[in-house]
Amino acid sequence: MRRADRLFQIVQYLRGGRLVTAARLAERLEVSERTIYRDIADLQSTGVPIDGEAGIGYIMRSGFDLPPLMFTRDEIVALVTGARMVKAWGGTSMMAAAEEALIKIEAVLPETERGRVGDTKIFSPSIGLAGQARELIDRCEQAIDAREIVALEYSDEDGSTTNRTVQPLGLWFWGKVWTLVGWCELRDNFRAFRLDRIAKLAPTGDRYKPAANRSLEEFSRQQREKYQKHLDNLNQEGK
Structure with missing residues (x-):
C-alpha cells in the first residue's frame, strides 16, 4: 500500500469519534506500530485534528472531513466503466477491489453527482471467465x-x-x-x-x-x- 493511501485509511478509521489504538491500526494496515506513530504525527502536523498518544489510542475531533472529489461527467463514466470491466474480467482480488472502489467513489462524490454512478449505462458482461x-x-x-x-x-x-x-x-x-x-x-x-x-x-x-x-x-x-x-x-x- 502506498503511504498516501495508508494516511487516507488512517483518517477513515478514526472517523466516528471512537478511540482507536495504534496496535489496532497497525493490524488493519499491516504495518508496524512505529509506522503508525510516524503517520499520526505527520497527519497532526498538517492540521488533521487527531488527539491521543502512544499506548492509549487516538481519536479525531468532530468537524473534520476530506473535501469531496470533483469529477466531471466524463471522468465519472470512465471510472465506473473501468471498475466494471475489472469486475467482469479481472482476477479475484481485482474484482473485490473494483467493487470496493465503486463504493468509495460514490461515497466521496458530492450529493449532486452520486446519481451518475448508477446512471452510467455501460456494462461488461463476464461471459466465460471462470x-x-x-x-x-x-x-x-x-x-x-x-x-x-x-x-x-x-x-x-x-x-x-x-x-x-x-x-x-x-x-x-x-x-x-x-x-x-x-x-x-x-x-x-x-x-x-x-x-x-x-x-x-x-x-x-x-x-x-x-x-x-x-x-x-x-x-x-x-x-x-x-x-x-x-x-x-x-x-x-x-x-
Whole structure:
C-alpha cells in the first residue's frame, strides 16, 4: 500500500469519534506500530485534528472531513466503466477491489453527482471467465509484483505441452483473452503465454533481477516496432 493511501485509511478509521489504538491500526494496515506513530504525527502536523498518544489510542475531533472529489461527467463514466470491466474480467482480488472502489467513489462524490454512478449505462458482461481463471490472474499478478520466477506447464497452439521457466513481466488483456508476458528461459527471449493454455503455474522460489533488455518496456518497444514494420509493408504493397 502506498503511504498516501495508508494516511487516507488512517483518517477513515478514526472517523466516528471512537478511540482507536495504534496496535489496532497497525493490524488493519499491516504495518508496524512505529509506522503508525510516524503517520499520526505527520497527519497532526498538517492540521488533521487527531488527539491521543502512544499506548492509549487516538481519536479525531468532530468537524473534520476530506473535501469531496470533483469529477466531471466524463471522468465519472470512465471510472465506473473501468471498475466494471475489472469486475467482469479481472482476477479475484481485482474484482473485490473494483467493487470496493465503486463504493468509495460514490461515497466521496458530492450529493449532486452520486446519481451518475448508477446512471452510467455501460456494462461488461463476464461471459466465460471462470473462478479458476480469475485465481490464475491473481497468481500471475502476485508473481509479477514479487519478481518471482515461475514454472509453467503450457499447451501450444497445436496442443503440444511444454514446460517453461518464465520471468513474469506483465499481464496483457486482449478482450476475453489474457496473456502473461515474460522472459522465457527456454527460448532465451520474450514470450506471451495465453492464460487459458496454462495447465499449471508454480513458483520456483527464485527471484530475478530487473534488466533493461528483459523489461516489459523493451517488450512493448519491440512490439511497436514490429507493428510499424507491418504497416509499412502493407503501405508498400498498396502502392
